[in-house]
Amino acid sequence: SAVISQKPSRDICQRGTSLTIQCQVDSQVTMMFWYRQQPGQSLTLIATANQGSEATYESGFVIDKFPISRPNLTFSTLTVSNMSPEDSSIYLCSVKSQGGRNEKLFFGSGTQLSVL
Amino acid sequence: DAKTTQPPSMDCAEGRAANLPCNHSTISGNEYVYWYRQIHSQGPQYIIHGLKNNETNEMASLIITEDRKSSTLILPHATLRDTAVYYCIVGGTSYGKLTFGQGTILTVHP
Numbered sequence: 001s002a003v004i005s006q007k008p009s010r011d012i013c014q015r016g017t018s019l020t021i022q023c024q025v026d027s028q029v030t031m032m033f034w035y036r037q038q039p040g041q042s043l044t045l046i047a048t049a050n051q052g053s054e055a056t057y058e059s060g061f062v063i064d065k066f067p068i069s070r071p072n073l074t075f076s077t078l079t080v081s082n083m084s085p086e087d088s089s090i091y092l093c094s095v096k097s098q099g100g101r102n103e104k105l106f107f108g109s110g111t112q113l114s115v116l
Numbered sequence: 117d118a119k120t121t122q123p124p125s126m127d128c129a130e131g132r133a134a135n136l137p138c139n140h141s142t143i144s145g146n147e148y149v150y151w152y153r154q155i156h157s158q159g160p161q162y163i164i165h166g167l168k169n170n171e172t173n174e175m176a177s178l179i180i181t182e183d184r185k186s187s188t189l190i191l192p193h194a195t196l197r198d199t200a201v202y203y204c205i206v207g208g209t210s211y212g213k214l215t216f217g218q219g220t221i222l223t224v225h226p
Binding site: 001004031033035042043044045048090092094101103104105106107108109110112 | 148150152157158159160161162165167203213214215216217218219
């Protein structure tokens with residue numbers, strides 16, 4: 001299994017500011033993903049973080065609002081830009097481990113973001 | 117990815133088996149059935165997955181019907197720490213990403 005470290009674990013931010021969330025994996029992985037979980041809701045995929053190229057965003061999410069970096073196979077960042085209270089959510093990093101019948105996703109512990 | 121249907125909530129007595137159902141009638145031939153759980157405000161935890169055969173590991177058992185249109189997650193001896201939201205997800209391996217539904221809130225009571 002992959003061990004995923006996410007920083008920060010929680011933060012309280014002011015409207016209009018930006019926050020960068022870091023995701024570090026203890027092994028090289030091909031695919032990394034960023035999810036959002038709004039209060040009382042299920043998880044929604046924001047984007048796939050691609051190593052060496054631009055992230056692939058899901059419908060409803062754009063690069064200007066959620067820029068993503070993936071400089072290598074063990075690290076990625078998600079920035080929540082120009083925050084508003086509607087961005088208050090848990091943000092989760094996940095990685096795909098192995099492939100074939102043993103393929104599964106592992107998740108970090110999440111970043112709980114509150115925007116005032 | 118195929119859509120899943122789960123009951124919104126279930127109760128179980130501590131020490132008894134918890135049987136969580138999931139319907140996935142539009143599952144395609146190469147899609148796996150995954151189960152994850154999420155304890156309050158933590159990241160989802162992988163439980164088990166399968167393609168068409170029943171699976172068992174140290175956490176749970178997964179029973180998939182022969183037509184693959186439904187499955188059941190079994191926690192053989194539920195404890196209070198098993199109280200969580202349980203997600204049933206079906207997905208292929210092409211892109212790795214999984215689509216989460218609303219899940220089942222399982223409450224284990226003494």
